[in-house]
Amino acid sequence: MPTIDAARIAAVLDLVRTRKPLVQNVTNFVVMNSTANALLAIGASPAMVHAPDEAAEFARLADSVVINIGTLSTEFVAGMRAAVTGARGKGAPWVLDPVGVGATAWRTRIADDLATLGPAVIRANASETIALAGRARAATRGVDSTATGDDAHDSAALLVGTTGAVIAVTGAVDRVVDGARVASIANGDARMAQVTGLGCTATALVGAALAVEPDAFVAATAGLAWLGIAGEIAAAGSAGPGSLQVKLLDELATLDGATIAARLRLS
Amino acid sequence: MPTIDAARIAAVLDLVRTRKPLVQNVTNFVVMNSTANALLAIGASPAMVHAPDEAAEFARLADSVVINIGTLSTEFVAGMRAAVTGARGKGAPWVLDPVGVGATAWRTRIADDLATLGPAVIRANASETIALAGRARAATRGVDSTATGDDAHDSAALLVGTTGAVIAVTGAVDRVVDGARVASIANGDARMAQVTGLGCTATALVGAALAVEPDAFVAATAGLAWLGIAGEIAAAGSAGPGSLQVKLLDELATLDGATIAARLRLS
Amino acid sequence: MPTIDAARIAAVLDLVRTRKPLVQNVTNFVVMNSTANALLAIGASPAMVHAPDEAAEFARLADSVVINIGTLSTEFVAGMRAAVTGARGKGAPWVLDPVGVGATAWRTRIADDLATLGPAVIRANASETIALAGRARAATRGVDSTATGDDAHDSAALLVGTTGAVIAVTGAVDRVVDGARVASIANGDARMAQVTGLGCTATALVGAALAVEPDAFVAATAGLAWLGIAGEIAAAGSAGPGSLQVKLLDELATLDGATIAARLRLS
Numbered sequence: 009m010p011t012i013d014a015a016r017i018a019a020v021l022d023l024v025r026t027r028k029p030l031v032q033n034v035t036n037f038v039v040m041n042s043t044a045n046a047l048l049a050i051g052a053s054p055a056m057v058h059a060p061d062e063a064a065e066f067a068r069l070a071d072s073v074v075i076n077i078g079t080l081s082t083e084f085v086a087g088m089r090a091a092v093t094g095a096r097g098k099g100a101p102w103v104l105d106p107v108g109v110g111a112t113a114w115r116t117r118i119a120d121d122l123a124t125l126g127p128a129v130i131r132a133n134a135s136e137t138i139a140l141a142g143r144a145r146a147a148t149r150g151v152d153s154t155a156t157g158d159d160a161h162d163s164a165a166l167l168v169g170t171t172g173a174v175i176a177v178t179g180a181v182d183r184v185v186d187g188a189r190v191a192s193i194a195n196g197d198a199r200m201a202q203v204t205g206l207g208c209t210a211t212a213l214v215g216a217a218l219a220v221e222p223d224a225f226v227a228a229t230a231g232l233a234w235l236g237i238a239g240e241i242a243a244a245g246s247a248g249p250g251s252l253q254v255k256l257l258d259e260l261a262t263l264d265g266a267t268i269a270a271r272l273r274l275s
Numbered sequence: 276m277p278t279i280d281a282a283r284i285a286a287v288l289d290l291v292r293t294r295k296p297l298v299q300n301v302t303n304f305v306v307m308n309s310t311a312n313a314l315l316a317i318g319a320s321p322a323m324v325h326a327p328d329e330a331a332e333f334a335r336l337a338d339s340v341v342i343n344i345g346t347l348s349t350e351f352v353a354g355m356r357a358a359v360t361g362a363r364g365k366g367a368p369w370v371l372d373p374v375g376v377g378a379t380a381w382r383t384r385i386a387d388d389l390a391t392l393g394p395a396v397i398r399a400n401a402s403e404t405i406a407l408a409g410r411a412r413a414a415t416r417g418v419d420s421t422a423t424g425d426d427a428h429d430s431a432a433l434l435v436g437t438t439g440a441v442i443a444v445t446g447a448v449d450r451v452v453d454g455a456r457v458a459s460i461a462n463g464d465a466r467m468a469q470v471t472g473l474g475c476t477a478t479a480l481v482g483a484a485l486a487v488e489p490d491a492f493v494a495a496t497a498g499l500a501w502l503g504i505a506g507e508i509a510a511a512g513s514a515g516p517g518s519l520q521v522k523l524l525d526e527l528a529t530l531d532g533a534t535i536a537a538r539l540r541l542s
Numbered sequence: 543m544p545t546i547d548a549a550r551i552a553a554v555l556d557l558v559r560t561r562k563p564l565v566q567n568v569t570n571f572v573v574m575n576s577t578a579n580a581l582l583a584i585g586a587s588p589a590m591v592h593a594p595d596e597a598a599e600f601a602r603l604a605d606s607v608v609i610n611i612g613t614l615s616t617e618f619v620a621g622m623r624a625a626v627t628g629a630r631g632k633g634a635p636w637v638l639d640p641v642g643v644g645a646t647a648w649r650t651r652i653a654d655d656l657a658t659l660g661p662a663v664i665r666a667n668a669s670e671t672i673a674l675a676g677r678a679r680a681a682t683r684g685v686d687s688t689a690t691g692d693d694a695h696d697s698a699a700l701l702v703g704t705t706g707a708v709i710a711v712t713g714a715v716d717r718v719v720d721g722a723r724v725a726s727i728a729n730g731d732a733r734m735a736q737v738t739g740l741g742c743t744a745t746a747l748v749g750a751a752l753a754v755e756p757d758a759f760v761a762a763t764a765g766l767a768w769l770g771i772a773g774e775i776a777a778a779g780s781a782g783p784g785s786l787q788v789k790l791l792d793e794l795a796t797l798d799g800a801t802i803a804a805r806l807r808l809s
Binding site for chain 3: 037040041044045048049054055056057058059061062065066069083253254255256257258259260261262
């Protein structure tokens with residue numbers, strides 16, 4: 009099993025830039041533009057395709073699929089299932105972002121169902137991780153996390169067992185776990201929470217990494233590291249959340265191995 | 276009845292920053308990202324939740340609800356009604372943005388219906404205010420206002436009577452009225468009209484204020500003042516509408532009592 | 543037939559700024575915000591109105607209509623047909639953007655159907671042009687073009703014959719053709735491909751031009767020239783795709799005849 013270090017994370021980035029994988033997104037309205045731009049900036053080719061009439065057929069063209077339940081509707085759920093079916097039929101990996109799971113019964117049921125369909129990675133904040141594991145659902149409040157990474161540790165381990173997925177819990181320190189390995193990424197900046205949908209961007213970047221990297225644990229770690237490093241550089245150079253959102257795309261587009269080596273805080 | 280002045284408007288802002296109220300938005304596709312970012316910048320916690328299957332349940336968690344009819348559909352109208360029902364059941368306030376009312380018969384009927392459901396505030400431009408009051412509907416053209424604030428004055432007074440809401444009419448000078456009080460806010464910059472959806476941002480900020488301020492007249496005045504002040508600073512420092520949109524978020528995030536005191540033009 | 547040169551392209555821009563035409567968009571979720579902002583920046587009045595219940599009625603108010611199939615759904619297709627019907631009933635021109643045609647059977651069928659309804663202009667990349675002409679559909683991969691402008695030349699000529707539309711194929715060099723004329727526009731910058739939806743922005747700007755310019759060949763050439771010139775200036779002054787997207791709006795808003803005359807590369 010290869011060691012995960014800065015060189016490996018840079019190598020996955022180089023593969024994305026070389027192969028320009030087609031990443032299909034069935035995602036929420038809030039972030040369709042911003043995550044498409046993040047995927048382009050990192051070097052992937054995004055497609056926002058969710059209609060039940062074509063999501064499965066399109067997924068057979070895609071190198072990976074991103075499923076994000078932020079702004080759900082019955083029609084989008086059908087599109088999510090179709091895209092997952094298409095990806096599975098082709099053997100392409102997919103990543104699940106269970107936005108706001110635990111906030112309403114309907115949303116929780118849909119997230120629970122999707123989690124059983126074989127995602128390679130589930131990317132969530134601490135509250136969502138706890139809710140998806142079936143614990144302390146009353147603690148979820150809206151879409152922002154009220155729990156800490158430590159609270160989510162046991163829940164993530166539980167989800168690895170029940171879903172077979174790599175679990176990537178983002179927060180002040182991101183943590184990626186599978187059955188055997190744990191990676192902690194201490195990059196990023198607290199000001200990133202003032203920009204909507206950067207959790208969704210994390211999920212999309214994991215989707216890009218999954219498209220070129222068969223080890224889902226490595227892919228998840230790489231995607232979170234890219235965002236954390238680009239985000240902390242952007243935050244340091246920004247006057248506020250508007251500038252941060254813009255500069256983040258600039259930094260993702262110019263991210264390289266030397267910057268990753270200099271900044272990665274992985275343990 | 277407390278006087279509205281810069282100190283009061285700053286106090287409402289401080290409450291938003293302290294309490295981080297959960298503001299549920301059933302809003303249009305054009306502004307989902309930009310208004311979520313504006314709400315985060317001012318210190319609130321936005322959630323874009325509109326599915327009929329969960330909008331009412333979610334509203335029972337929310338501190339206020341924003342209903343914006345910009346890009347209507349039958350499904351969204353059902354979500355709007357559900358969210359309003361949830362908010363009313365909990366006693367949470369909600370604000371209505373009747374975007375483009377008067378442009379089509381269907382849109383007008385929906386806006387008319389929503390206006391009867393007890394919004395704490397209706398935020399509209401002059402043309403929309405006139406159309407919602409049932410006057411001169413033929414004057415509406417698209418979603419941008421062709422009428423002036425003066426034209427809308429009588430219509431706003433009429434709407435106070437028929438809806439019980441505080442009416443906030445935005446334009447070169449914003450005007451907020453309830454049955455007894457009138458506030459005029461002369462902040463803002465004409466260049467703000469070149470950025471899409473800043474009227475929707477005004478409504479969302481009023482929603483954040485309503486979540487912490489029980490006097491809807493004060494809340495509406497505060498929300499419009501925040502946007503006008505941040506917007507005029509952003510416009511003065513921008514090379515065009517792209518920069519303005521970015522800098523507006525930076526300015527909302529750093530807005531403070533001293534800036535409000537120095538710049539507020541309230542009468 | 544008037545010559546197309548920088549002065550003519552500037553004259554169309556001046557007409558947009560003077561008349562502020564109402565441009566109705568039935569477009570995709572990814573670009574609703576960015577194309578509304580581009581239309582405002584160029585001087586038009588955008589309206590994003592797609593509900594089947596009102597799209598036809600609204601189109602009778604509009605000066606032109608933009609139909610973009612990026613994120614299709616059954617409901618949006620109904621809205622597209624309604625808007626086209628409304629525009630045709632009034633004699634207003636409309637432009638079609640067949641995003642991703644060829645990627646799935648459903649999407650291709652819808653694009654084929656829309657193309658028969660009399661668009662004044664079809665704006666597409668090379669792969670989409672080839673797919674819409676019924677050639678080499680297997681070559682389409684996602685929504686980004688894998689074909690070159692040269693490949694698309696014959697297909698564009700074929701589409702002129704089958705649809706009666708002016709065909710505007712964008713790429714490294716944009717090419718506009720009708721039955722008798724060909725214009726090539728060598729403005730723009732390769733870095734524009736790193737921003738999502740700038741092809742959709744091209745289509746929207748063509749829609750603004752169509753609203754004031756009865757010669758669709760001139761309108762298509764003008765719209766592409768505006769974007770190419772503003773885009774190359776923005777790219778030259780940007781640190782990456784985030785900055786480019788912001789600066790593009792600033793440049794569209796300040797574009798003038800002198801800049802067009804100095805930079806236009808039209809043949």
